[in-house]
Amino acid sequence: MPAPLDTSSQAREPDPRLARSRARLIDAATELLAEGGVDAVTIDAVIRRAGVARATLYRHFGSGTELLAAAFQQLLPPVASAPEVGSLRSRLVALVCDQARLIDQAPLQLTVLSWMGMSNPEADRRTTEDDASRPHLTALxxxxxxxxxxxxxxxxASEAARASLRPAIEATTAVAQFVGPMIFNRLVTGLPNDQQFCTVLVDDFLAANAARKTNEVMDVVDQNEQ
Structure with a gap:
């Protein structure tokens, strides 16, 4: 009598058909996004382009928002590395100029930022349950x-920054100070995010966050106590 087949390993292996249908859905969504923007990525348009059933889409993505988040994540460029040589000021100027070019020359960046602002719950109301129920949006x-x-x-985190700047500068706050004005220029004022503007941002940041000598700090304390 032949030995029974061991199906335990087969049960653990993912169904390749699921991977293929998921890939087709994301490909369809990214194509529609590139062709017509966010408004073009509807459930009907995606399943028609991908050639899959509606139930298949919802098996992979809980909502159209989740599908769009997965498509955006696939289209975003890789994270750029920071300049490694030069003074603290020159490295920051080079990095901020790179970020400015990314914002000015890649419409996708502004599209995804605007869409994220409308799709995310308000920060003070967002819960871990929100993140768990929308894994693709959270990952994006x-x-x-x-x-x-x-x-x-x-x-x-460099030695030059630790020596020149006050301690405990939060990187997210720094990003907001640099990127916020550039996005405002791009969307509202129409002013150029050129090297001169980026240099002003860096110089203002360095001046506001410069490490203060002990005697300078004591002078401020004395003035406040008078």
Missing amino acids: RHRIIEQYRGPFDAIL
Whole structure:
């Protein structure tokens, strides 16, 4: 009598058909996104382009928002590395100029930032349940934070930064101080995010966060006590 087949390993292996259908859905969503923007990525358009059933889409993605988040994540460029040579000021200027070019020359960046702002619950109301129920949106948010924050983390953790700047500068705050004005220029004022503007941002940041000598700090304390 032949030995029974061991199906335990087969049961543990993922169904390749699921991987293929998921890939087709993301490919369809990214194509529609590139062709017509966010409004073009509807459930009906995606399943028609991908050639899959609606139930298959919802097996992979809990909502159209989740599908869009997965598509955005696939389209985003890799996280850029921080400049490694030069003074603290020159490295920051080079990095901020790179971020400015990314914002000005890649419409996808502004699209995803605007879409994220409308899709995310307000920060003070967002819960771990929200994150757990929308894993693709959560992953996209972390990816965007890393894309902007990662290079600043590297520079602000350098010896030059520790020697020149006040302690405990939070990289996310620094990113907001640099990237916020550039996005405002791009969306509202129409002013150029050129090297001169980026240099002003860096110089203002360095001046506001410069390490203060002990005697200078004591002078401020004395003035406040008078």
